[in-house]
Amino acid sequence: MLGNQAAVITGAPHPNAAKLFAEYIPSKEGADIMVVGKMMYTFMKDYKPPRRSRPLSLRREQDQLIGLKDWVAAQSKFKALREEWQAKFQ
Numbered sequence: 429m430l431g432n433q434a435a436v437i438t439g440a441p442h443p444n445a446a447k448l449f450a451e452y453i454p455s456k457e458g459a460d461i462m463v464v465g466k467m468m469y470t471f472m473k474d475y476k477p478p479r480r481s482r483p484l485s486l487r488r489e490q491d492q493l494i495g496l497k498d499w500v501a502a503q504s505k506f507k508a509l510r511e512e513w514q515a516k517f518q
C-alpha cells in the first residue's frame with residue numbers, strides 16, 4: 429500500500445502464520461483493515477474502500493494518486509523535495 433515490502437524471516441517462531449498474514453494483507457479484506465484502521469491508501473485495481481472510511485479518504489474518482497514505481501530513485505530526491513516543502517509550508 430505504501431510500497432513497503434514484507435517477508436517471512438528465516439527462523440521466525442510462527443512462519444506459517446506469517447505467510448498467511450503476508451497473503452492476507454494484499455487481499456480486499458486486508459486492504460479494508462489497513463484503509464480503515466491505518467488511513468492508508470491502496471492502488472489495488474477496482475478497489476472500493478469501505479463506506480465507513482469514505483469521509484476521511486481521498487476521492488479516488490476525482491483525486492489523482494500517483495504510485496511510485498522506483499522507491500530507490502525517489503529516495504535520492506527526498507532531501508531536496510523536503511527542503512522545498514519546508515520552505516513553502518513551515
